[in-house]
Amino acid sequence: MISAIVWGTGNVGRLSIRAVEAHPALKLTGVIVHDPAKAGRDAGDLAGLGRALGVTATTDIEAVLATGPQAVVYAASGDIRPDDALADINGAIRAGAVVVSPALYALYDQRNAPPEMRKAVLDAVAEGGGSLFVSGVDPGWGNDVLPLLVSGVAGTIDVIRCQEIFDYTTYDQPDSVRYLVGMGQPMDYEPPMLAATVPTMVWGGQIRLMARALGVDLDEIRETVDRLPLEDTVTTPSMGEFEKGTQGAVRFEVQGIVEGEPRIVIEHVTRIHASCAPEWPSPPDGDGAHRVIIEGEPRIEVTVEATDQEGNRAAGGNATAVGRLVGAIDWLVDAEPGLYDALDIPLRPAVGKLGGTRP
Template structure:
C-alpha cells in the first residue's frame, strides 16, 4: 500500500479523500487542512462519506511530511496564491513524495513551463527523489488525453475543440465564482480570470501539449471573450443572490493557430443561471454541466461526457473525474520513479481492482 496524504479538503480535496480511500493500492495516511474548524475532524466526515476513516485532519505540515508519505494529493487552491502553492508542492517533492495536483497551471505542459516554476521542482526532484504530475481540474483529461484519443479515430482532422459548459447554480466556491470569474459583479468589473493573457496562462499549456502530441507547430495563441448580464436577479442555494444587470454568463476561447487558422481550441461557457445567454451552447438534456470534445474532420466526431457526484451534482462530478485522473496515476508514478511528468507521459489506465469497490 502507498501511504498517501490529501492536502486540502475543499471541492477538490473532498473528492481526493474519497478517491484515495477507494483505491486498492493507496492508504490514506493523513489529511492536511487550513481552517481551524476542520482540525481534528475525521477525514470521512470532511469528505462526505457515510463512515469514519480513522484519520483526523491536522494543520501540522511538518509532522505530516516528516512521517514520510509516499504520495501527496495537493488539493489546495493555487488561483490566488500560486507562489505559496508552488512552495508547498516543492516542499513535498523535496520530502520524497510523488505529488499530483491541479493547482499549478504553468506545469500542465511542464516542458514549456516558465523557469521560475519548472526549475524549483526539478531541483526538489534531484534533492529528494520525489515526482510531480499536474493536470487540470476543469478537468484536465477533457483538454488533453480525451481529445487526443478521439482524434485518432478519424481519417482527417481539421480542428480540435474542447468545451466546458457549466452552470454554477449548484457550485459551492463563492470567492472563485464571484471574484475570480466575476459572476454578480457589475459589467465594468474586470475579474482576474478573464483579464487579458490570463486564460492563455491557465489553458495555453494544454493547447501546447495537444499541439506537441499532434505533431504541429503553433503560430500563436489568441483569446476571445464575451460576457452577458443577467436580465433578472437569481438566487443560488450555496452562494446567495446575483442581481439583475450584473455579469451572469461568460464565454471565452483560447485558440491555438496552425497555418493561420484556429486548429486547437479550448472553450469555456459558464453561467450563474440557465436563463442567461440561452443562445450559447448548453449541456444536453438540460443538465447543469458537461464536457465536450469535437473533432472537425472526416468523420466529424463529437463526444460529450457528463459526470455526477455528491447528490447528483455535476459540478462535483467534474471535480471528481479530474481528481480521479490524478489519484489513479499515483501508483504508476511511484513505479516510474523521480521526475516531472505531464499528461502525455502518464497513461490513462483501466480501474483495475476497483470494480464494485466502495
C-alpha cells in the same frame, strides 16, 4: 499498499480523500489542513463520507512529511499563492514523495514551463527522489488525453475543440462565481479570471501540450471573451439573487493558432441560469457537460456528463479530475523520479474498483 496523504481539504481536497480511500492500491495515512478549526477532525468527517477513517487532520506539515509518505495529493489552491504552493510541493518531493496536484497551471505542459519553475522542481527531484504530475480540475483529461484519443480515430481534422459548458444555478461557490468569474457584477466589473492573459495562463499549457502531441507548431495563443447581462433577475438555491442587468453569462476561448487559423481550442460557456444566452452552446440536460468536437471528416462529437451523488455536474466533473490525479499515483511510484505531464501518464483500467470493493 502505498501510503498517501491529502494536503488541503477544500472542494478538491474532500474529493481527494474520497478518491484515495476508494483506490485499492492506496492507504490514507495523513491529512494536512491550514485552518486550525479543522485540526483534530477525522478525515472521513472532513470528506463528508459519513464514517470515520481513523486519520486525524493536522496543521503540522513537518510532522506529516517526517512519516515518509510515498505519495501526496496536493489539493491546496495555487491560484493566488503559486510561489507558496510550489514551495509546499517541492518540500514534499524532497521528502521523497510522489506528488500529484492541480495547483500549478504552468506545469500542465511541463516541458514549456517557465525555466526557473521547472528547475526548482527538478532540483527537488534530484535531492529527494520524488516526482510530480500536474493536471487540471476542469477536468484536465478533458483538455488533453480525451481529445488526443479521439483525434486518433479521425480522418481529416480542421479543428479540435474542447468545451466546458455549465449552468451555475445549483452551484455553491459564491466567491468564485461572483468575484473570480463576475456573475451578478455590473458589466463594467473586470473579473480576475477573464482579465487579459489570465485564460492563457490557466489553459495555455493544455493547448501547447496538445500541439506537441499532434506534431504541430503554434504561431501563437489567442483569447476571446464575451459577456452578456441578465435580462431578468434570477434567484439560485445556494447563492441567492442575481440582478437584472448584471453579468449573467460568459463565453471565452483559448485558441491555438496554426498557420494563421484557430485549430486547437479550449472553450468555456458559463451561465448563472439556463435562461441566459440561449444562443450559446448548452449541455444536453442538467447543469453541465464536457464536450470534445473534432471538426473534419468525419465530424466527431463526444459529450461527457459526470454527476455526483447530489446530482451536481460541476462536482462530478471535479471528481473525475481528482480521479485522474489519484489514479496516477501507483504508476508514478513505480516510475523513475521525475517531472511528468499528461502525455507521460497512461490511462489504465480501474483494476480493483468494479463493484466498489477493495482487495
